[in-house]
Amino acid sequence: QEDLFKNVVSHAKEYGFIFQSSEIYDGLSAVYDYAQNGVELKKNIRDYWWKSMVQMHENIVGIDAAIFMHPTTWKASGHVDAFNDPLIDNKDSKKRYRADVLIEDYAEKLNQKAQKEIEKARTRFGEAFDEAQFVSTNPRVVEYLSKKNEILQRMARGLESGDLADVKALIEELEIADPETGSKNWTEVRQFNLMFGTKLGASADSAMDLYLRPETAQGIFVNFLNVQKTGRMKIPFGIAQTGKAFRNEIVARQFIFRMREFEQMEMQFFVKPGEEMKYYEYWKETRLKWHLSLGLGKENYRFHDHEKLAHYANAAADIEFNFPFGFKELEGIHSRTDFDLKAHEEFSGKKLQYFDTEENKNYVPYVVETSVGLDRMFLAVFSKALQEETLEDGSTRTVLRLPSVLAPTKAAVLPLVKKDGLPEVARQIIEDLKWDFNVAYDEKDAVGRRYRRQDALGTPFCITVDHQTLEDQTVTIRHRDSMQQDRVKIEELRGIINNEVSM
Ligand code: ATP
Numbered sequence: 001q002e003d004l005f006k007n008v009v010s011h012a013k014e015y016g017f018i019f020q021s022s023e024i025y026d027g028l029s030a031v032y033d034y035a036q037n038g039v040e041l042k043k044n045i046r047d048y049w050w051k052s053m054v055q056m057h058e059n060i061v062g063i064d065a066a067i068f069m070h071p072t073t074w075k076a077s078g079h080v081d082a083f084n085d086p087l088i089d090n091k092d093s094k095k096r097y098r099a100d101v102l103i104e105d106y107a108e109k110l111n112q113k114a115q116k117e118i119e120k121a122r123t124r125f126g127e128a129f130d131e132a133q134f135v136s137t138n139p140r141v142v143e144y145l146s147k148k149n150e151i152l153q154r155m156a157r158g159l160e161s162g163d164l165a166d167v168k169a170l171i172e173e174l175e176i177a178d179p180e181t182g183s184k185n186w187t188e189v190r191q192f193n194l195m196f197g198t199k200l201g202a203s204a205d206s207a208m209d210l211y212l213r214p215e216t217a218q219g220i221f222v223n224f225l226n227v228q229k230t231g232r233m234k235i236p237f238g239i240a241q242t243g244k245a246f247r248n249e250i251v252a253r254q255f256i257f258r259m260r261e262f263e264q265m266e267m268q269f270f271v272k273p274g275e276e277m278k279y280y281e282y283w284k285e286t287r288l289k290w291h292l293s294l295g296l297g298k299e300n301y302r303f304h305d306h307e308k309l310a311h312y313a314n315a316a317a318d319i320e321f322n323f324p325f326g327f328k329e330l331e332g333i334h335s336r337t338d339f340d341l342k343a344h345e346e347f348s349g350k351k352l353q354y355f356d357t358e359e360n361k362n363y364v365p366y367v368v369e370t371s372v373g374l375d376r377m378f379l380a381v382f383s384k385a386l387q388e389e390t391l392e393d394g395s396t397r398t399v400l401r402l403p404s405v406l407a408p409t410k411a412a413v414l415p416l417v418k419k420d421g422l423p424e425v426a427r428q429i430i431e432d433l434k435w436d437f438n439v440a441y442d443e444k445d446a447v448g449r450r451y452r453r454q455d456a457l458g459t460p461f462c463i464t465v466d467h468q469t470l471e472d473q474t475v476t477i478r479h480r481d482s483m484q485q486d487r488v489k490i491e492e493l494r495g496i497i498n499n500e501v502s503m
Contacts, residue, residue: 005324008383009255011398015456017041017382018256030249030260037457038378040408040438042263045377046242048405049265051503052290053240060238060267061231065219067244073218074195074211076347077340078311083214084191085250086159086167092183098251099167099189102176103155107148114144156308164189194247196260212246217369219243220268221340224365225352228270235354235365236279238269242374254325256375263374270365272356273338279368280315280335287331287370288319294403296384302327312339319372321380330380331372338364381406385458400458401481404501410437411461411497412454418443426465429475429490437497455480460500463493 012018017038021031086099158166201207300322321330415422462478
């Protein structure tokens with residue numbers, strides 16, 4: 001698993017998907033740049049989301065709100081007071097950690113111990129193994145799992161009540177050590193706000209303190225009535241948006257999984273109060289189906305229903321994905337009640353109400369939101385697509401089995417040799433196809449090596465022009481996944497590619 005993750009990071013760099021930001025200055029931690037192929041993959045994921053949410057839903061429209069918002073927005077949303085991580089410093093190493101992550105890691109180790117026992121028993125008992133029975137009766141497993149739950153519950157209680165001394169006591173009691181140095185000499189736990197601050201205006205005394213938005217959702221809430229009125233939207237309806245968000249994450253590891261500057265794809269769905277649970281269930285299912293439609297394997301997704309809810313929610317679930325480092329949150333679906341709109345009414349003094357013509361009354365709608373990180377989607381797709389294959393002849397190939405609809409380049413056109421007019425024919429094919437698809441030209445190296453290069457980039461088709469092409473206007477088309485090659489007419493290419501790559 002660790003090796004797989006290393007491969008993902010190095011493949012992303014070597015093939016021009018993702019570079020460390022400001023690499024020549026040794027990089028900036030948890031900030032990344034999308035390279036020539038990465039930017040295409042990222043755009044295709046965004047488009048795939050946008051099409052399914054906006055184009056396919058008559059009652060969902062999009063907006064693109066500014067990153068800068070009036071600072072009162074973040075008071076109303078609760079981010080000034082409550083968007084905090086509990087931090088702890090190690091006095092010896094001077095390293096800073098998230099207290100909750102240290103505790104979660106400890107709990108996860110207990111969980112892994114339990115899983116190991118379960119796996120051992122499974123091999124021992126074979127077919128007859130009853131996992132549920134074993135988990136509830138084996139003393140060691142019971143002990144590991146109940147200890148794990150107790151720890152997580154105590155942590156949640158401490159964080160919720162704001163009693164951070166309890167959180168520190170838990171760390172001491174468990175004798176959790178600095179993961180890098182082993183030291184157990186900890187400071188108090190304190191809250192740290194995740195928003196980046198900046199200033200608007202030039203003169204020192206009149207400059208206004210601003211925040212870079214930590215989520216895109218608030219741009220939708222403050223525009224709710226503008227969109228509803230000008231779009232003559234009827235409840236239930238949604239507003240969708242994709243865009244950058246910024247968080248001063250302390251535990252910034254795991255590549256593009258947790259970044260300081262990242263992109264979200266969010267949709268807020270406005271419903272009649274009392275109907276939110278119906279739509280919450282609807283969006284949970286609908287979003288899971290969207291993920292499954294990419295064909296990365298059903299077993300890689302699971303729901304995690306939240307017991308501990310954020311201050312604005314009355315129900316929340318994550319769609320978790322099996323990343324190279326285990327199941328982690330990919331998307332959140334939240335029933336946010338009327339918390340945000342009510343808060344903006346209160347802080348702005350403006351009404352944010354909907355007039356329901358059927359009921360003949362005004363109300364503040366409830367909101368169900370779906371929120372997925374674009375970069376996390378990228379990591380999910382990229383890490384599952386990256387595969388090492390052993391072929392029939394014993395050789396290996398690296399292939400990026402991206403869903404074709406998301407592939408950065410849809411086809412590469414390759415003249416078999418660099419002479420006899422073959423490059424010219426290849427260029428003509430490109431001239432024709434490039435109106436509809438991203439297509440690449442490659443004439444360097446033996447054709448087998450060129451195939452492998454395109455496999456590693458995730459290109460679904462290679463089109464090879466050879467001498468026969470000059471006689472009968474046919475080419476070979478090679479499929480990335482099966483490596484099967486078919487002889488087809490040039491004029492059929494557009495249809496074949498389109499069939500495979502269209503949404
Ligand atoms: P986490 O628990 O992993 O910090 P979160 O619960 O704070 O995530 P939300 O505030 O619900 O996340 O944001 C919605 C989505 O935005 C997440 O599901 C995730 O895909 C994405 N996201 C959040 N923070 C980051 C980040 N620092 N880097 C990349 N994506 C992020």
